[in-house]
Amino acid sequence: MESMGVLMTCPMHSYIQEQLAKRFNLFKLWHFPSFVAFAQAHGTSVRAVVASVKVGVDATTIDSLPNLQIVSTYSVGYDNIDLRKCREKGIPVTNTPDVLTDDVADLAIALALSLFCTISHSPRRNSAPHLTPKLSGKAVGIIGMGRIGLAIAKRAEAFGCPISYHSRSVKAESGYRYYSNVLDLAADSEVLVVACTLTHETRHIVNRGVMDALGPKGILINIGRGPHVDEPELVSALTEGRLGGAGLDVFEKEPEVREELLRLENVVLTPHVGSDTVETCMAMADLVIANLEASFLGKPLLTPII
Template sequence: MAPAAATAAKWSGKPPALPSLLLIRRVDASFAAGLRQRFRVLDFFASGEPLPAFLAAAEAPRAAVVTGGVFLAWHFQLGGKRIGIIGLGNIGSLIAKRLEAFGCVIYYNSRKPKDSVSYRYFPSVHDLAVESDVLVVACALNKDTRHIVNMDVLDALGKDGIIINIGRGANIDEAEMVRALKEGRIAGAGPDVFENEPEVPAELLSMDNVVLTHHVAVSTSESRGDLRDHTIANLEAFFSGKPLLTPVLP
């Protein structure tokens, strides 16, 4: 009997229904485990068999799952994340306000607790990092805040944590941050400022889990206009003998 006739006879005169074809970009370990819990899964690559032999033993599968194509990395869900802000001044407070709109939980470290906010205060940056998914550095640079984010703070942030710096580069021990990224001790980083600007560590340029900007977090036409108006208002107050809007305190 010819092969086609034999196949038809095997299926009682009716040709077998072709399996559905499912194209999935990527099957990671958790997804594969979920499939196996619900369905009987035959894995061609794990079988070690030639494709014809694998298909012959597949007993008329209901679906063929094909993985491949271009895979885009999973995006980071912001809502519900615990955000630790170092420096809840004007900029830090505005960051917190915007993150609240995304449903984030805001924690902060500052020189002292602020009665005007309900966010949880941490006197220790290390303890703040332990409780945070993302650490945002938004403080000024002085002798107390130089390397305020060091090896211990990065390790406290942990392998799933992300560090963002829009303050000053030396607020973070940059060499230690690079090591933590390379060793997988933190998940990612988003520095806008660098410790030895304009120099940027070469290792950061090749990392997929790092987003770099060149000290432009404030560079919008609106913010430049606000800065100009604020500076003029400070000058007018000074020459009029009035209190400055934003005095520089010793």
């Protein structure tokens, strides 16, 4: 398979770059002055594109690679891949579900703990007694009860937190309380966690009304996608005291982070590292490679989206 051309859209973990280079004819897009320059020189050689949350695959890219037979994203999310164009051209798309579920769920709880316990705050807080609320027993609402949402719920349960959720459908087997709309869920939650897929319908699913319903003692955690939250409204709610705090691993215009968020003490920020443990990065890479190899050998894909 050494002759099979594989294009990486941006730098990723060193392990996946090394493993792809060992198995395929690897092209790194960032080594070229532009995509147009790359496509003119090597477009016909590419059989697969490996994307990520940072750089996806649009219709122009797909149309410029005439021999493309698979797109595999080094992520669970695939909102930055043009699925319509892929369907039109009969190009399958795969992602890396399951392997990063635990890491993302761990981070959601870590962000909540950091906010409640002021773990990440400035040492100057040690100069005077400072009492903080606890996470244990807080009502946790989760937007999106998929693999990651369920894993977050299980962890929050261990803290004695009652769990409620909003999802596209009722998950009766979960045993948790279902809300048909996010506004009611937020009103009955002390911690609201965003863990759903980004779609047209879920863009800004956390808006001003939801933040006001969550209230001045409420905590918002977003480990989904940045555009799930109306960021200007979030800044206003935090600065005006209408929302108690926020823990964010994702941002509306990544990699940019709003200056106002950086200055607020009731905010904890991480740079989209929910799946960035060594073990998970390697497992995600292995899954991407397994999908590529299956495609090239004409075998069933392991984790097809389409």
